[in-house]
Amino acid sequence: MTDSGRPSEELVTVGRVTTVYGVRGWVKVHSYTEPMDNILQFPKWWLQGPKGWEALEIDAGKRHGKGLIVHVKGIDDRDLAAQFCQRDIAITRDFMPDLERGEYYWHQLQGLQVISHFDGEEHDFGTVARMMETGANDVLVVRGGADGRERLIPYLPGQFIANIDLEAGIITVDWDPAF
Structure with a gap:
């Protein structure tokens, strides 16, 4: 799961996993994208961990209340999902949509x-x-x-x-x- 060869300069932080949700491997996500559910459109996420950036696959995600929840692929237990909490989510720069002239990320x-x-x-x-x-x-x-x-x-x-x-x-x- 760890990809120590991934240069962090290629990554842009787009959100944060905050806490677990329920008992079946779902977690709450705070998105920095606008609108917030745009984060669900990115095909590959990276989580910052103690050993660098780690690939993370999600297989479901949706709005829930004022935020978002996502299911981590292969994780169906609340305690296992807890390992992803309080970690930044990043994507590679090449997945960022092009902006109009005069607009900046x-x-x-x-x-x-x-x-x-x-x-x-x-x-x-x-x-x-x-x-x-x-x-x-x-x-x-x-x-x-x-x-x-x-x-x-x-x-x-x-x-x-x-x-x-x-x-x-x-x-x-x-x-x-x-x-």
């Missing part, structure tokens, strides 16, 4: 350098440490830079996000360095 933005040209001066804010969903809009969590601060910058292209250049690895923002 969160994993593409993480690690990019963030620069502001506020008041005609260039300010290095550091890099995108992670993305955060707030309900109203997504937020860039930016750390490092010249002053070492953490900044929360609303991900609002055309308003605060001036330009994203994946090739150069730079996001240009319109953001006051005092904030």
Whole structure:
């Protein structure tokens, strides 16, 4: 089940197995995809384990209440299903659907350098440490830079996000360095 040859750079985290459900090998899944049940369309899942990434096959999955439940292939016991809980689910990047021009996956933005040209001066804010969903809009969590601060910058292209250049690895923002 372990595939130590799978480079983690090829994988994108798309959810997490949270807890067992019932007594017949089902588990609850928290999906990071939108809509949440898109995670069920990916043909091969990888689970992060103590020895690296392990292949995981599911043979059934469905919405249940406000979340999802899936059945792990070959597992029909609650105690055996528990071994998959509290582990991240990833897929290979080549299974990610293509996006429209100007759209980005969160994993593409993480690690990019963030620069502001506020008041005609260039300010290095550091890099995108992670993305955060707030309900109203997504937020860039930016750390490092010249002053070492953490900044929360609303991900609002055309308003605060001036330009994203994946090739150069730079996001240009319109953001006051005092904030």
